[in-house]
Amino acid sequence: MHHFYTSSLIIIHLLLLLIFICGATAFISSQRPLIIRTCSHHHHTKLFMAGVSAITNDNIDIRILCLHGKGGNGQQFVNSALRPLRALLEKKRLMVDNQCNDNDGGFSFHWESLTAPYELDDGGGYSWWTMPPGVRSYNAQEVR
Amino acid sequence: MVMDKISNSDIVFGHSQGAILVASLLSIHDKLRDVTNNDSPIAYVLNGVAWPNPYRESLQSLSEQQSTQTNVKSPSILFIMGKEDNINPIESAMQVYDAFKDGNDVSIVEHARGHSVPIGNDDDSIRALEDISDWIMDIAKSKANKFES
Numbered sequence: 001m002h003h004f005y006t007s008s009l010i011i012i013h014l015l016l017l018l019i020f021i022c023g024a025t026a027f028i029s030s031q032r033p034l035i036i037r038t039c040s041h042h043h044h045t046k047l048f049m050a051g052v053s054a055i056t057n058d059n060i061d062i063r064i065l066c067l068h069g070k071g072g073n074g075q076q077f078v079n080s081a082l083r084p085l086r087a088l089l090e091k092k093r094l095m096v097d098n099q100c101n102d103n104d105g106g107f108s109f110h111w112e113s114l115t116a117p118y119e120l121d122d123g124g125g126y127s128w129w130t131m132p133p134g135v136r137s138y139n140a141q142e143v144r
Numbered sequence: 145m146v147m148d149k150i151s152n153s154d155i156v157f158g159h160s161q162g163a164i165l166v167a168s169l170l171s172i173h174d175k176l177r178d179v180t181n182n183d184s185p186i187a188y189v190l191n192g193v194a195w196p197n198p199y200r201e202s203l204q205s206l207s208e209q210q211s212t213q214t215n216v217k218s219p220s221i222l223f224i225m226g227k228e229d230n231i232n233p234i235e236s237a238m239q240v241y242d243a244f245k246d247g248n249d250v251s252i253v254e255h256a257r258g259h260s261v262p263i264g265n266d267d268d269s270i271r272a273l274e275d276i277s278d279w280i281m282d283i284a285k286s287k288a289n290k291f292e293s
Contacts, residue, residue: 062284065153065185067146069160069192077159084263088277096285107288114149116161128165137164137194137232 059106066113071125074113086111150176151183154287155280159261160232163193167240170221171202177248178216187283189276191224192259194232195239203243220249222279224261224272231259251279 068077078086089109097106116126131140150156150169158166166188170176179186196203221244225237234254244250255262255272262272 060288062155062287063153064155064157064280065149067156067158067162067165069162077162081159081261081263082157085261085273085277088264088273089280092277092281093284096281107284109284112149112153114146128161137161137196137198140197 059108061110062107063110063112066111067128068113068116068126070116070127071120073125074115076125078111078113082111147173150185153185155187155189155283156185157189158191158193160192160194160259163190164196164232166190167193167203167244168196168199171196171199171206171243177218179219180217185219186287187220187222187280189222189224189280190237190240191261192226192229192232192237193223193240194236203240206243207246218248220279220283221251222276223250223252224276225252225254226258226260227254227256228258253279 066074066078066082068074068081072081086109093107093109116128118127118130119125120127131137146165147169156166158164167190170188175181176184178184223237223241225234227234229237241250241252253272253275256266256268262269262276264270264273
């Protein structure tokens with residue numbers, strides 16, 4: 001009799017626990033989905049419980065426009081002259097990204113270039129303006 | 145087209161003639177000197193710049209213009225200068241720096257080499273590259289944090 005009573009109590013408690021779990025699950029799933037915070041390379045998300053909106057951020061683009069010097073072209077400038085700087089920036093960016101600080105936004109560098117409009121006579125690339133021979137920017141009276 | 149591209153950028157990096165072009169455009173276009181206007185870059189990097197003489201009047205009047213402007217937030221400007229630059233000597237770059245220094249967040253990274261963007265091929269160049277990249281990272285973080293908040 002005693003064993004029957006104890007077993008019944010255990011079963012009732014288990015049933016109550018099961019009902020509670022089912023109820024809690026139903027309540028939570030009726031709210032916005034839980035989003036687990038990740039520190040992935042591509043995005044940061046924040047964990048909020050039911051009743052508060054979840055926020056997902058993609059990396060913010062930092063757009064860098066590169067304007068080359070006389071000779072050469074935009075693509076060459078970005079791919080060659082700026083390569084060491086770009087590599088160092090990417091290394092630093094990844095270090096910041098891996099720290100996954102809630103207060104810091106994630107970002108990515110996006111490099112763009114333009115090529116100047118005037119082709120040089122010697123075929124050595126392009127320039128942004130033309131000047132008479134011997135004239136330099138610092139002594140020119142006008143640009144063409 | 146150049147102005148359109150500039151307007152859609154966060155940072156403009158000009159080298160030599162490209163830097164002179166940027167300095168000239170900055171001196172004549174008010175909107176490029178006000179980052180509260182969302183159509184303008186927040187920062188400029190000028191490597192191996194020289195004094196753009198055709199724009200001397202607008203450059204020379206910058207200091208006076210900026211002292212009278214209110215509710216304007218100026219962009220950050222980084223000058224990269226090589227002590228051995230014999231294409232656009234450092235003295236010419238300093239003239240441009242002097243035109244912008246009042247009312248702007250202006251910095252200089254000086255290095256021992258010449259006209260090119262530092263590539264990290266000796267200790268001084270590595271140091272310069274670190275300084276330049278740290279400056280750009282600060283700009284990037286400030287934009288990213290602004291979006292986060």
